Amino acid sequence: MNKPVPVTDWISDFDHTDPRWTENPYPIWDVLRAASPVVHTDRFRGVYMPTTYEAVKAIAYDTEHFSSRRIIVRNSRPPITQSAPPITSDPPEHKPAKQLLLPPFTPDAMKKLEPRVRAICNELIDQFIDDPNVDAAARYTKHIPVRAIAHMLGIPEQDGDLFIKWIHEILELGITDEETLMRAIEEMSHYFMGHIQARKSKPTDDLISTLMNARDANGQPLSDMHVLGSLRLLLIAGIDTTWSAIGASLWHLAKTPADRERLIAEPELMPTAIEEFLRAYSPVTMAREVMKETSISGCPIKPENMVLLSFPAANRDPAMFHDADKVLIDRKENRHAAFGLGIHRCVGSNLARMEMTVAIEEWLKRVPDFRLDPAGKVTWSEGTVRGPRQLPLLLGAAD
Amino acid sequence: MAGKLKIHVDPDKCQGHSRCKSLAPELFELDEYGNAHEIGDGTVPEGLEDKAWLAKSNCPELAIEITED
Numbered sequence: 001m002n003k004p005v006p007v008t009d010w011i012s013d014f015d016h017t018d019p020r021w022t023e024n025p026y027p028i029w030d031v032l033r034a035a036s037p038v039v040h041t042d043r044f045r046g047v048y049m050p051t052t053y054e055a056v057k058a059i060a061y062d063t064e065h066f067s068s069r070r071i072i073v074r075n076s077r078p079p080i081t082q083s084a085p086p087i088t089s090d091p092p093e094h095k096p097a098k099q100l101l102l103p104p105f106t107p108d109a110m111k112k113l114e115p116r117v118r119a120i121c122n123e124l125i126d127q128f129i130d131d132p133n134v135d136a137a138a139r140y141t142k143h144i145p146v147r148a149i150a151h152m153l154g155i156p157e158q159d160g161d162l163f164i165k166w167i168h169e170i171l172e173l174g175i176t177d178e179e180t181l182m183r184a185i186e187e188m189s190h191y192f193m194g195h196i197q198a199r200k201s202k203p204t205d206d207l208i209s210t211l212m213n214a215r216d217a218n219g220q221p222l223s224d225m226h227v228l229g230s231l232r233l234l235l236i237a238g239i240d241t242t243w244s245a246i247g248a249s250l251w252h253l254a255k256t257p258a259d260r261e262r263l264i265a266e267p268e269l270m271p272t273a274i275e276e277f278l279r280a281y282s283p284v285t286m287a288r289e290v291m292k293e294t295s296i297s298g299c300p301i302k303p304e305n306m307v308l309l310s311f312p313a314a315n316r317d318p319a320m321f322h323d324a325d326k327v328l329i330d331r332k333e334n335r336h337a338a339f340g341l342g343i344h345r346c347v348g349s350n351l352a353r354m355e356m357t358v359a360i361e362e363w364l365k366r367v368p369d370f371r372l373d374p375a376g377k378v379t380w381s382e383g384t385v386r387g388p389r390q391l392p393l394l395l396g397a398a399d
Numbered sequence: 400m401a402g403k404l405k406i407h408v409d410p411d412k413c414q415g416h417s418r419c420k421s422l423a424p425e426l427f428e429l430d431e432y433g434n435a436h437e438i439g440d441g442t443v444p445e446g447l448e449d450k451a452w453l454a455k456s457n458c459p460e461l462a463i464e465i466t467e468d
Contacts, residue, residue, distance in 0.1 A: 102432040107417055271421065275457075333456040341459055345414040350433065 037297035056314035066288035084233035154206025244387020248281035279336035402468035412462035
């Protein structure tokens, strides 16, 4: 695989996998937004990126011109053989597919899961609480979402490492390496088919069985392929997204002692703080495929291009948010788009919020003092989901 | 004296972010899919006006309408 040519002009030739973008995309987005509400690159076979909240919203709401059948910008556009409804569905298929998944993810359902997530957090903290330094991404934030979703699905929590490997291969390596992408999807499908088959003879009380027992709009049971697609979605969408969101929140608190101290002194600020971390450090950028010619915010949009639907960039738009580049943990009005806008609103948003809240609360209870380890380096994931993948921290009060 | 506030969630706009329910649980409830609607006829009891405005100003889909009698 040839290395991509480094970017010299962001406005006409942006590359969302460029190391500078991965490290700190915010100043780059400011440059793009100042240039145009929609920018274009010839890379990745042609990609538009809306840079303002308004343009992102217009595209998210427009399912006629923009399809979700491809939701990741990659080097290649392989034939569509594996779908993950409802995230890869357009109307009219989208709604019934989504309605099947919504009931298990309501706020009330999440309340029932919360004690298990609290226990998971504490089990993880127990393992490093006596260490003076810890990579919080590798030893804490990474394991919380994967164990929570495994618990919901009714599969062994210790299979989490396997899921993390597949997701890394699909979301990061798979952007440029089609062979790795296909093998990871294959392995994941094989794994879940085993769990589906096992439940046919021995039904269980978990999310896999719930999906297997669900009926579609015509009253028919879902095909194994539909169940498989939905499981694939829950895993891909539910793990490194929340890993990233929890990690970015901890990263912020590690480098901002005033916010950390305030959150400990005023725990009632936790809900606004979580929403602000979601806004300022939104992990997820989705994609759309242009199906018909149109225009967005006055910019022409042509078919055969993809769209990098950057909710994180929308959330930094100063036309929408005052002090958009500042993190204000008591921000009162916050219409952020971290979970998307329109019909594809993240099905797991209530799960993600609960996991973030619990993970930060339990951490602050047990580790009130911590800071970035100056001897270590924070690294960030590339591409569709952005968050800390190494987060070296020093625990305990500074000398 | 200002009239009573009335809230209404537009069911075509609501996408189930459930921000209103977490900010003003006295005013909103969720259906089995997590989509919100106002409790009762949407009349905001005295003392909860600020919460109604807060819910409206945090709805990402602009689905909440507030009218004054």
